[in-house]
Amino acid sequence: MEHGEELLIALLKPYAGRGCIESIEERLRGLSVGYELLGVYGKRVLIAIRGSLRSEDPCAALRGVRCVSRAVRVHYSETPSSWDLDTVCSTCVELGRDLVLKEGLGHVDVRRWDKSKPFTSAELGLCVARRLGLKLAGGGAAKALFVGVDKDELFVGVVYRCAPLPPRGLLEGVVAVVEPISTVYEMLDLVQLSRALGVELRLLGGDSVRSLLRRALSALGLEERAGLRVRVADSVIEALSGVDAYVVLTPYGDSDESVLASIASEYPRLALVLGSETRDVSEEFRRGALAEVRLGPPSSKPMRTSTALAYALGVIALARLSHG
Incomplete structure (x- = not known):
């Protein structure tokens, strides 16, 4: 990421089509910051924001775009020295520890987009969760530590739920x-x-x-x-x-x-x-x-x-x- 630039990842709902990207661009044009769509990869969109967003929650920047389920504010983009499970896990722990403390995070959400990596998202998630004292995100967490594994990059940041949840406690007991x-x-x-x-x-x-x-x-x-x-x-x-x-x-x-x-x-x-x-x-x-x-x-x-x-x-x- 360049100086003064923020990287967002919009995670789309399964039904999202071409119109979703148009809705994202329309929403971004209404912000008082510059932006660039870096790429659309299946159900995720990489967005570079040039300037500072008003809210820590990137969902605020995409408010009203119904095809976006979650949004990630990327804090680190790294290439590990090796792509074996232990090295990648250690890198995630090193980069994510301060985010967990600062943001008060209790869950971790791992996405392995590059299926050629020698581990599953569950294996990496369990490793990071054990070392940082977290739980695996089951979908209900409002925000969580995020790890994204791509072909050449490892993304670490905070993922926010954009879609509202029903009131908690309805099924308690x-x-x-x-x-x-x-x-x-x-x-x-x-x-x-x-x-x-x-x-x-x-x-x-x-x-x-x-x-x-x-x-x-x-x-x-x-x-x-x-x-x-x-x-x-x-x-x-x-x-x-x-x-x-x-x-x-x-x-x-x-x-x-x-x-x-x-x-x-x-x-x-x-x-x-x-x-x-x-x-x-x-x-x-x-x-x-x-x-x-x-x-x-x-x-x-x-x-x-x-x-x-x-x-x-x-x-x-x-x-x-x-x-x-």
């Missing part, structure tokens, strides 16, 4: 309990949903479920202690510990979404109990449930477990938002 899962893809979906929404996931089962969980976490480049709210329960009592009430989600239920919404507004600590994609919820859970809820219209093919859980969580969030 909600626990998802799933009876024995039999496939890795089902486990992958549920773990990702738990990470994205911050909902605790309790998996009923023994060693076979623990094995599936380990395989899923390995596929995602995660570890069991990496800030996950996922655990295996060995009994129905353990799976329901600490909740005020629970609801069974089943395609054969006699209640609908309105009942779920009413219960969710009344009980802060609520468990949603789901079967796997091959087995419905057991009789042992059904006996003590406040309600058995069927989601959506009747169908000859029930929803996938992760889809049903996401749908139910949306109903709960909307109900709690409506009740203030």
